[in-house]
Amino acid sequence: MLNLGILISGRGSNMEAILKAIKRQKIPINPAIIISNNPDAMGLKIAQKMGIKTEVIASKNFDGTRWQYDQKIIKALEKHRVTPKNGLVCLAGFMRIISPEFISKYKNRIINIHPAILPSFPGLHAQKQALDYGVKFSGCTVHFVDSGVDTGPIILQEIVPVLDDDTEETLSRKILAKEHKAYVKAVRLVAEGKIKIAGRKTRNQGR
Template structure:
């Protein structure tokens, strides 16, 4: 069985979308894959409750308990590796990962970013798209590399920027597309393994 480990920091809506898709499409049978664990750096991350309700193993590793980013990433890798991951999914995991961590999972570490990369890397993507006068925005699933938000693109979805959009209204429309393309990208990665 190919194990998927999902990292979250908050509500975990992308994690939940992946879990639901895996159930609906019977990934255990069709891909030989399952969501094996959900790991968070925050004990109060709301997504942990959803994962537990689905019978998925959960673990919490508080980054504040570590003296350095490297020490946290080393401990995080130990937690992840206990689940023998085929794919590691960043789903709203709000930590910048060290190059050593990224290299450890090269080719099987994926992230979703709320813009049409390479445009608007980093934060505040929706407001930046509106401020730039973009007619379209969207989201991108990509392989993670040591350089932030520039890894090879696996999937993208386009959303129109509407007159009167705020960062919040645009973010809500983009999020619905994130839920669609992230599962598709993870399934595609699993098929190649």
């Protein structure tokens, strides 16, 4: 069974969805540690109430390099047995760009969720980008993390319609509801060893 580490910066609603699914035995994975770069993140209290270990590795006023900071994250992950060999790292609203060295060490062991149908609208404010472009459908994408910005191999995607009266706020709410389901499903597939990567593509071996 894989050991799971989740990195958060805020409330961690996707983290909460994943942890609840694990508690219901919907995902065969061990929730080993929740790490936040923000000591005031609400997600820390949520995780603690659910009996999950937490650590804070504050990034504010950290004057080292990105890799030096990430080495602290890796040390905490390894302490809780979330290793490149038997671990999975989920980014759940983690508001830092992780270093190429971290990505290389945990190759194909870090996943993220993005509120758009990649490769469209990567980066920040994806919902606003979608509205400004005038798309009729948007959604979310769960993907492996590589050294680009939201460019890693796609695990799965979920779609929502974009209505004429949608605002950035209403679209974000619709997408977030899909995110909670998509992230849980993606973590389950990875934990069960059903996702295989072939170049830029992934294949679901469980189908």
